[in-house]
Amino acid sequence: MKLYEKTAAELSEMLRNKECSAAEILNDVNERIDKVEDKVGAYVTLNEKAMESAKAVDEAIAKGEKLHPLAGIPIGIKDNISTKGIRTTCSSKMLENYVPPFNATVVDKVNEAGMVITGKMNMDEFAMGSSTETSYIHLTRNPRDLECVPGGSSGGSAAAVAAGEAIVTLGSDTGGSIRQPAALCGVVGMKPTYGSVSRYGLVAFASSLDQIGSFGKSVRDVAMVQSVISGYDKMDATSSYMEKTDYAADLKDSVKGLRVGVPDEYFGDGIDDDAKESVYNAIKTLEANGAEIKKISLPSTEFAINTYYIIASAEASSNLARFDGVKYGYRAKDYDGLIDMYEKTRSEGFGDEVKRRIMLGTFVLSSGFYDAYYKKAKLVQRKISAEFSDAFKECDIIATPTVPSAAFKIGENIGDPLKMYYSDVCTVTVNIAGLPAISMPCGTNSAGMPFGLQFIGNKFAEQTILDAANGYEKICGGFNAIAGTL
Ligand code: GLN
Numbered sequence: 001m002k003l004y005e006k007t008a009a010e011l012s013e014m015l016r017n018k019e020c021s022a023a024e025i026l027n028d029v030n031e032r033i034d035k036v037e038d039k040v041g042a043y044v045t046l047n048e049k050a051m052e053s054a055k056a057v058d059e060a061i062a063k064g065e066k067l068h069p070l071a072g073i074p075i076g077i078k079d080n081i082s083t084k085g086i087r088t089t090c091s092s093k094m095l096e097n098y099v100p101p102f103n104a105t106v107v108d109k110v111n112e113a114g115m116v117i118t119g120k121m122n123m124d125e126f127a128m129g130s131s132t133e134t135s136y137i138h139l140t141r142n143p144r145d146l147e148c149v150p151g152g153s154s155g156g157s158a159a160a161v162a163a164g165e166a167i168v169t170l171g172s173d174t175g176g177s178i179r180q181p182a183a184l185c186g187v188v189g190m191k192p193t194y195g196s197v198s199r200y201g202l203v204a205f206a207s208s209l210d211q212i213g214s215f216g217k218s219v220r221d222v223a224m225v226q227s228v229i230s231g232y233d234k235m236d237a238t239s240s241y242m243e244k245t246d247y248a249a250d251l252k253d254s255v256k257g258l259r260v261g262v263p264d265e266y267f268g269d270g271i272d273d274d275a276k277e278s279v280y281n282a283i284k285t286l287e288a289n290g291a292e293i294k295k296i297s298l299p300s301t302e303f304a305i306n307t308y309y310i311i312a313s314a315e316a317s318s319n320l321a322r323f324d325g326v327k328y329g330y331r332a333k334d335y336d337g338l339i340d341m342y343e344k345t346r347s348e349g350f351g352d353e354v355k356r357r358i359m360l361g362t363f364v365l366s367s368g369f370y371d372a373y374y375k376k377a378k379l380v381q382r383k384i385s386a387e388f389s390d391a392f393k394e395c396d397i398i399a400t401p402t403v404p405s406a407a408f409k410i411g412e413n414i415g416d417p418l419k420m421y422y423s424d425v426c427t428v429t430v431n432i433a434g435l436p437a438i439s440m441p442c443g444t445n446s447a448g449m450p451f452g453l454q455f456i457g458n459k460f461a462e463q464t465i466l467d468a469a470n471g472y473e474k475i476c477g478g479f480n481a482i483a484g485t486l
Contacts, residue, residue: 003028004164005482008073008221009248011167015061015072022057022072025167026050026116029074032164033118036486041140042150042160044079045087046119053116060114069248070224071114076166078157079120080127081212082201083107086117090203091135092125094349095329104201105236106170106212106229113228118166122156125351126320127177127205129153130423133414134353141410142185143483144449148407151181151423154215158185161215162483168216168225172202174209175308176402176427179439182215183402183452186441187481188469189215190222191427193460194434195240197226198233206315207238209308209431217481219440219470223247226462240460247466255471256290261395265301266426272405278443278451279401282472286399289475296391296398300383301429305421307384308428310364310377316354317361323349356417385433392458397468401426402439402452426454436462438469441479 003011003025014020030050037043057072077083080090082100084107089095103111110117124134132140132155140155142148143163150159154171158181161169171178173191182189190213197212204210214225227246233239262283267276287293325331325345332344350358364373391398404425413420430437435456442453453472457465473479 004032004167007218008070008167008216008224009218011073012069022054022116023051025072026054026074029118029164029166036163037165039141039146039486040143040159040163040165041138042121042156042163042165043076044089044091044120044122044137044156047086047117050074050116050118057114057116068113070228073115074118074167075110075115076118076121076157076160076169077107078123078154078169078171080123080172080203081107081170082203083117083120086120088120088203089137090126091123091137092350092354093136093330094323096136098329102201105198105233107201109229115228121154121160121169124153124155125354126203127153127172127174128316128353128357130176130180130420131413132156133410134351136351139410142407143486144186145407145447145485147409148449149184149410151184151407153177155181157215158182158187158189161185161187161217162481163486164482168214168221170212170214170229172210172212173431174205174312175431176424178213178215179402179427179437179452179454180423182439183450184407186450186479186483187215187217188219188222188438188440188479189213190226190438191430191436192226192230192462193436195238196230196242196460196462198236198239200233200235204319206312207319208315209312211431217479219438219466219473220248220251222438223251223466242460245463247463251470252467253470253474254290255286255468258286258291258397258468258471259294259395260286260291261294261296261391261398263296263298263301263398263400265298266400270404270422270425271401274445275401275403275405275451279399279453282442282453283399285475286472289471294395296395298387298391298429300380300387303380304384304429304432305425307377307380308424308432309360309421310373311381311432313357313361314365314374315361316357317365320354320358381432384429388433388435396464398456400454400456402454406445406449406451430456435459436465438465440469440472441481
């Protein structure tokens with residue numbers, strides 16, 4: 001087995017036992033990038049200083065210093081997370097040449113742990129999309145079928161893990177952008193509780209929904225990365241006070257006695273039969289291994305997509321006002337006065353999907369429509385949250401499909417925004433309620449493309465969903481996260 005095929009946990013063990021060096025791991029990942037990146041297109045920018053970081057870890061090991069378990073592990077960072085001195089484009093023309101003067105808090109934490117940043121991962125422009133096709137930079141392809149999308153918006157982060165172009169990666173999830181691509185690429189991805197990971201330095205899309213999380217080949221890897229990136233940060237006003245937790249230290253691997261809620265509303269008409277079947281099979285497997293399955297109801301789920309696209313677009317229209325040609329990034333070349341400069345800069349700098357969100361958001365916030373749309377959406381948000389709270393009185397986790405169907409073909413949905421929005425039908429409720437959720441592979445369609453099983457937890461119950469997911473992974477005997485097709 002090549003080093004890039006191993007999990008972070010395995011590589012960490014090998015480093016500790018001096019069976020390989022951090023430089024060797026990075027070399028192996030770099031060779032893999034050389035071999036497959038032309039086909040996959042997971043990266044926007046490679047970190048030229050990666051080898052320097054890897055060698056620094058090797059020197060520290062040689063000196064006998066006590067290092068973090070993830071020291072020396074290659075990690076890719078989604079391109080909406082600020083990296084000092086490394087271009088951070090949000091896959092937009094607007095920020096094509098923007099080099100941040102500071103690190104996001106998660107990047108500082110990753111660096112402090114001695115992890116090796118391989119580069120910046122492709123995404124949908126400003127994280128708006130479900131296929132990575134709205135990227136201004138280039139296309140990312142699904143490593144399991146190059147004709148298919150990797151999902152989005154964190155498509156580059158998911159594809160890189162499945163292709164072996166990074167060992168773990170960071171993404172962001174506003175309505176499903178970690179879990180959906182994780183499902184479509186056949187890897188593990190977790191969206192943590194709102195407030196558990198600092199958003200300082202994450203380019204804002206919808207601030208009340210955005211959350212940074214990670215991708216890996218195994219649940220343990222995701223638990224290890226979550227332990228690095230989570231925790232209170234005074235630089236983020238919505239960061240929660242919480243004890244520093246090591247989610248990997250006592251990771252359980254039994255689902256015995258686990259109370260699993262199964263909401264009918266997530267298995268409705270829009271979900272493909274084979275997606276339902278794989279998730280039902282996974283649930284039966286959990287039951288056969290001692291979990292207690294409970295039928296539950298989350299009746300407001302049917303309003304979730306509408307609610308999400310109102311709230312997310314409203315916040316996006318406000319957050320993206322800052323890209324005006326004055327402060328950051330792109331400015332139109334020819335213009336006649338200030339207003340014309342704003343107009344041309346924003347018309348030329350943003351892609352169609354971003355413009356659609358800004359218009360939608362401005363509309364729902366406008367004085368004539370605020371009550372009819374935005375205010376109503378905020379009321380439904382409370383209802384969705386309350387239904388989850390009630391459900392968690394009788395179950396530990398809620399199990400649902402992550403996606404309504406397996407990866408679709410490149411170009412198939414890009415001309416039909418409503419169809420694209422439907423990709424998030426199983427994931428947006430979690431952001432609306434600020435909950436943690438994890439997606440892991442569970443079976444494939446007839447073409448061999450993976451589906452995702454989603455475990456949703458109560459607020460700050462990351463350990464519970466990680467334990468449950470780890471239990472499921474053990475039952476499955478691992479997830480074969482590396483795409484064998486490349
Ligand atoms: N696909 C959803 C959207 O386009 C979610 C995006 C995300 O989670 N960043 O808004």
